[in-house]
Amino acid sequence: MSHIYVTHELPGERIAELGQHCDMACWPGPGPLPPETLRAEVAAADGLVCLLTDRIDAALIDAAPRLRFVSSVSVGLDHVDLAAATARGIPVGHTPGVLVDATADTAFALLLAVARRVAEADAWVRGGHWRPENAWSPDFFLGRDLAGATLGLVGLGAIGRAVARRAAAFGMRVVGWNRSPREVPGVEPLSLAAVLAASDFVSVHVALTPETRGLLDAERLAQMRRGAILINTARGGIVDEAALAEALASGRLGGAGLDVYEREPLPADSPMLSAPNTVLAPHIGSATALTRRRMADLAADNALAALRGERMPHCANPEVYG
Ligand code: GLV
Numbered sequence: 236m237s238h239i240y241v242t243h244e245l246p247g248e249r250i251a252e253l254g255q256h257c258d259m260a261c262w263p264g265p266g267p268l269p270p271e272t273l274r275a276e277v278a279a280a281d282g283l284v285c286l287l288t289d290r291i292d293a294a295l296i297d298a299a300p301r302l303r304f305v306s307s308v309s310v311g312l313d314h315v316d317l318a319a320a321t322a323r324g325i326p327v328g329h330t331p332g333v334l335v336d337a338t339a340d341t342a343f344a345l346l347l348a349v350a351r352r353v354a355e356a357d358a359w360v361r362g363g364h365w366r367p368e369n370a371w372s373p374d375f376f377l378g379r380d381l382a383g384a385t386l387g388l389v390g391l392g393a394i395g396r397a398v399a400r401r402a403a404a405f406g407m408r409v410v411g412w413n414r415s416p417r418e419v420p421g422v423e424p425l426s427l428a429a430v431l432a433a434s435d436f437v438s439v440h441v442a443l444t445p446e447t448r449g450l451l452d453a454e455r456l457a458q459m460r461r462g463a464i465l466i467n468t469a470r471g472g473i474v475d476e477a478a479l480a481e482a483l484a485s486g487r488l489g490g491a492g493l494d495v496y497e498r499e500p501l502p503a504d505s506p507m508l509s510a511p512n513t514v515l516a517p518h519i520g521s522a523t524a525l526t527r528r529r530m531a532d533l534a535a536d537n538a539l540a541a542l543r544g545e546r547m548p549h550c551a552n553p554e555v556y557g
Contacts, residue, residue, distance in 0.1 A: 237281040237303075237542055242268045242289050245308065247528040249535035250284075256542055257282070274298050284538050287311060288499075293319035304541035308534040310334055310521075312551050313443040313470060321552045328537025328547040332393065333529035334521035339397035341520045342438050342468040345492025346386075348514045349464050350436070351378040355512075379435070379464070379489075382406035387434030389427065389451070390469065391417045395440035410434060414441070431458040436466065443470035453478035462489035464512075468520045471496035480506035483513060494520050 239253070241261040253259060260276070262268040267288055277283060277299035285291060287309040296302065296319045305320060306328040320327050348354055356376055359365065369375075386402045388395045388411035399409045399422050411422040412430045427450075431437060437459060441447045451465075451474040459465070465488060467474055476497045482488040490512030499518055501507060507515060521530065537547040546556055 238279055239282040240276045240280040241284040243286050245531040247531045249532040253535045253539050282538055284534055287314050291315040306534045306537040308530050311442055317552050321555055324555050326541055326547050326550045326555045327552050328549055329551050330530040330533040331549055333533060334526050335393045335397050337523045337526040338394050338468055338520040341494055342398050342466050343401045345514055346436055346466050349490040349492045352376055354514045384435040385433055387430040387437040390440035391419050398438055428458050436464045438466040439469045439473055441469055443472045448472050449475055456482050464490045466492045468494040480510050483510040494518055
């Protein structure tokens with residue numbers, strides 16, 4: 236019987252069903268699976284179901300001589316060395332589609348929170364500052380209007396398009412750039428430089444790949460409008476964080492809403508922690524109970540197909556099937 240290792244307990248029934256078709260072991264926690272335990276466990280595994288926090292690099296794949304598939308409970312696969320997996324003929328599954336709305340909601344929640352200073356206002360009330368002498372005034376906690384403002388989308392995949400639909404409902408003009416040009420109803424297609432120059436809000440929705448690493452570097456951030464707000468729910472590595480911190484500290488950019496970082500968890504000395512007008516979330520883009528269950532179900536479906544020697548329904552390197 237095939238031996239499958241699962242790196243975290245997962246919600247939903249399909250993962251339990253998978254266990255009926257193989258000998259399945261799961262990291263019981265507490266806390267995330269240590270990399271050295273993962274390395275020891277994959278040595279005997281025929282299949283691996285993993286999270287985005289597990290680093291599946293070439294060395295790990297080399298340490299897994301029996302490995303026949305990897306199924307990640309994530310849409311992004313920057314934690315997996317796809318080339319190394321492909322070279323070994325190992326299909327890598329992921330979970331596109333099911334997290335589109337939850338992630339677009341998170342992007343919009345951050346956008347609204349920064350635009351209307353929600354986190355700052357909450358801290359102010361809790362801090363006991365809301366007193367009769369400053370109860371309300373016409374210039375009290377002024378934020379930004381969404382209606383009539385321009386939202387620039389960097390990436391027009393499913394999540395970028397879902398954010399565009401939300402923006403339209405808020406009366407925003409939407410412009411967008413995609414690496415391979417793409418017609419999207421309601422989105423004016425522009426070059427990346429033109430999107431950055433035209434937008435009051437910029438939201439990032441490209442996958443992290445060698446081509447997009449550092450895409451929004453100091454030069455590109457400098458192309459953004461003075462006072463513009465940056466939202467990133469994609470991957471931290473797409474934005475040069477040091478350059479972003481500097482642009483925020485100098486007031487050139489007006490704020491940021493971030494769910495993802497170059498290093499996660501965010502280090503205690505990260506300049507983002509003291510950046511002004513910035514709302515920080517701990518990589519919760521897809522974090523709703525329903526979405527996480529759907530992601531676990533898809534990951535189990537990918538694993539089950541691979542176990543049966545069938546094509547995974549959502550495979551990121553279909554070239555392994557010839
Ligand atoms: C979340 O970041 C994912 O890639 O699923």
